[in-house]
Amino acid sequence: MCEANAYIVNGEQEELYLENVDRVIMEDGHLILENIFGHKKIIKAQIKELALVDHKIFLERIEEAD
Amino acid sequence: MCEANAYIVNGEQEELYLENVDRVIMEDGHLILENIFGHKKIIKAQIKELALVDHKIFLERIEEAD
Numbered sequence: 107m108c109e110a111n112a113y114i115v116n117g118e119q120e121e122l123y124l125e126n127v128d129r130v131i132m133e134d135g136h137l138i139l140e141n142i143f144g145h146k147k148i149i150k151a152q153i154k155e156l157a158l159v160d161h162k163i164f165l166e167r168i169e170e171a172d
Numbered sequence: 173m174c175e176a177n178a179y180i181v182n183g184e185q186e187e188l189y190l191e192n193v194d195r196v197i198m199e200d201g202h203l204i205l206e207n208i209f210g211h212k213k214i215i216k217a218q219i220k221e222l223a224l225v226d227h228k229i230f231l232e233r234i235e236e237a238d
Contacts, residue, residue, distance in 0.1 A: 108174035108224050130222040142225065153219045156196040156229070158174050159208065163222070 109142050110161040115154055120164070123149070127163060135168060175208050176227040181220055186230070189215070193229060201234060 112127045113120040126141040130153065137153070140146045155164040178193045179186040192207040196219065203219070206212045221230040 108176070108227060110174070110224055128223065128225045130219075132218070132220050152198070153196075153222075154198050156219075156222075157194070158176055158224070159194045161174060 107142060108158070108161075110156075110158060110163045112139055112163040112165055114149075114151065115164045115166055123147070123165060130163065137165065173208060174224070174227075176222075176224060176229045178205055178229040178231055180215075180217065181230045181232055189213070189231060196229065203231065 109126040109128050111125045112123045114123045124139050124141055124147050127139050128142045129140045131138045135150060136148055137151050138146060138148050151165040151167045154166040175192040175194050177191045178189045180189045190205050190207055190213050193205050194208045195206045197204045201216065202214055203217050204212060204214050217231040217233045220232040
């Protein structure tokens with residue numbers, strides 16, 4: 107299986123956000139992540155980097171405009 | 173190996189852009205794609221969707237502002 111783990115990048119930090127991600131859908135400035143177990147999470151972020159052979163997805167939060 | 177094929181989505185059409193992609197890096201509104209053979213391509217686009225178990229990355233071109 108070729109799922110990947112999604113991490114939120116914050117400066118030098120990488121925080122694990124969701125494991126075993128299969129699908130990511132960009133919709134209205136949000137990302138909908140769904141893993142192979144059907145677990146879904148929605149985050150206001152964008153995909154910063156993919157490293158698929160290493161099974162990694164790096165996300166960057168989008169700041170809310172006031 | 174868990175590389176994926178990158179497609180450009182244009183309405184109902186999916187056009188193959190680069191096969192066997194390992195890394196995708198977002199930089200200054202462009203995407204840099206690199207496949208497992210070291211072949212690199214740069215495109216003004218964003219990642220619209222990932223379907224990793226199906227080995228697919230869907231890209232959407234960003235229109236140039238005049």
